Amino acid sequence: MIITNEDFAQNTLKHINYYRLSGYWKIFEEKIDSENHKYHNNTSIERIVNLYLFDKKFRLLILEAIESFEISFRTIWAYTLAIKNNDSHAYIDTKNFEKTDKHISHLSDIMKNYSISKEDFLVHYRTNYSSPIFPPIWSICESFSFGTLVNLYSNLKINLKKDISREFHLDDEVFESCLRNINVVRNICAHHGRLWNKKLTSCRMKIPKKPEKLYDLWEKSKNEDSKIYNTILILNYFSNIIDYKSKWIYELNKFLIKSIDNKIIYVTDLKMMGIKSLSELNKL
Numbered sequence: 470m471i472i473t474n475e476d477f478a479q480n481t482l483k484h485i486n487y488y489r490l491s492g493y494w495k496i497f498e499e500k501i502d503s504e505n506h507k508y509h510n511n512t513s514i515e516r517i518v519n520l521y522l523f524d525k526k527f528r529l530l531i532l533e534a535i536e537s538f539e540i541s542f543r544t545i546w547a548y549t550l551a552i553k554n555n556d557s558h559a560y561i562d563t564k565n566f567e568k569t570d571k572h573i574s575h576l577s578d579i580m581k582n583y584s585i586s587k588e589d590f591l592v593h594y595r596t597n598y599s600s601p602i603f604p605p606i607w608s609i610c611e612s613f614s615f616g617t618l619v620n621l622y623s624n625l626k627i628n629l630k631k632d633i634s635r636e637f638h639l640d641d642e643v644f645e646s647c648l649r650n651i652n653v654v655r656n657i658c659a660h661h662g663r664l665w666n667k668k669l670t671s672c673r674m675k676i677p678k679k680p681e682k683l684y685d686l687w688e689k690s691k692n693e694d695s696k697i698y699n700t701i702l703i704l705n706y707f708s709n710i711i712d713y714k715s716k717w718i719y720e721l722n723k724f725l726i727k728s729i730d731n732k733i734i735y736v737t738d739l740k741m742m743g744i745k746s747l748s749e750l751n752k753l
Contacts, residue, residue, distance in 0.1 A: 470494070471513040478514045485521065492663040493520045496741070519733045524665045528658040530724060531697075534704040534717050535655050539615050541711045542648075545636050546622060547610040553632060557605035566624045575621055579613065586612050615655055619648045637710055639677055646675040647703050654700050666741040670695045674703065686752060688743055698743030705753050722750045 472478045482490070497512040550559040559565055560579075566572040583591060583603065591612060594604045603609065610618070622630065623645060634644035650672040657664050673695050677683050683706055688694050701721070708715040725747060728734045736746070744750065 470497075470508045470517075471511065473513070481514065481518055489661075489663075490517060490521060493517050493524070496666065520665070520738065523728055523734050523738075524663060525661075526724065528661070528664050530717075530721050531654060531664065531700070531704065532658045534708050535651060535658070537711050537715075537717075538651065538704065538707045539618075539655075541707070542633075542637075543610055543613070543618060544607075545633055546618060547606045549629060549633050549636075551606050553629060557607075558601055558603065560606045560609070560621070561603065565626055565629060566621075567626060568624055571620075571624050575617065575624070578617065579609070582612055583609060588612055616652055619652050622648060637707060638680060640675075640679070643675045643677045646673070650674045650700055651704070654697075664697060665738070667697060668695045669697070669700065674699055693743050696741070696743030701742075701744075701750075702753065718750065718753045722747065725750070 494508070494512070494517045497509045497517075498506045499509060500506050547560075550565060551557055553559075554562065554565065556562065561576065563569045563572050580603065584595075586592070588611070590608055591604060594608065598604075613621070622633065625633075627641065630641040630645070634641040637644060639647070650669060653669060653672045654664065656662075657667065676687055676689055683702070686702055688696070688699050688702075701718075705715075705718045708717045725734075725739065725744075729736065729739075729747075739745075739747070
């Protein structure tokens, strides 16, 4: 690796853990034998740090879209259960869920978190109401982690799953696979993990057959479908459902163009994200 400024390299490794940064330089390594490797020509510490800083800003943009979707999904989940069952506490009733033992386990975690929550509206309910002992679905759902919400959706009766996924114009199985993918990506972002070239093989999304435009844009190749491109695609799709004036994809595209123009990243880096070209994003 080329290091022309030792002070810069030392300061970088002083503040960014070696093993965190190493995820960004592995793609530049060339194996010599079982124990040794060398870096590709012209690989510099500045190139590695640029990728790291690019990924940091990229994660923030991804989180912005996830936040909008999470709030929307949380709201629709709560109101669907309440309205379809005419029950403000439908989240407690096991008849709304496929596996009772799994639901009881989820419910136990929910109640435990509620009992110690410092959220003003939940403290208010605990202080002022004794019956029903637990808050209505539209307030307590705000204390659920996104992972809990995804698990609760996964265990819902099929009719309720379809009612919720219909709000996002997707088949329930496709929608559930999107939830799983977004949850993994959200956790990567929340823990400041490497995202830009991550292979999301454990949470591949099912191919959406409808709407037709989404299907046409979807990356279906087995070697490419686990890259972040499809997540960008589905987050943009949800963003436009939530707000038809959404500028999220425009802001993301502007960020990528600026990063390339300033030589922070290169077109080859986009391809590692599953983005074949910037013109591809303009179609979204």
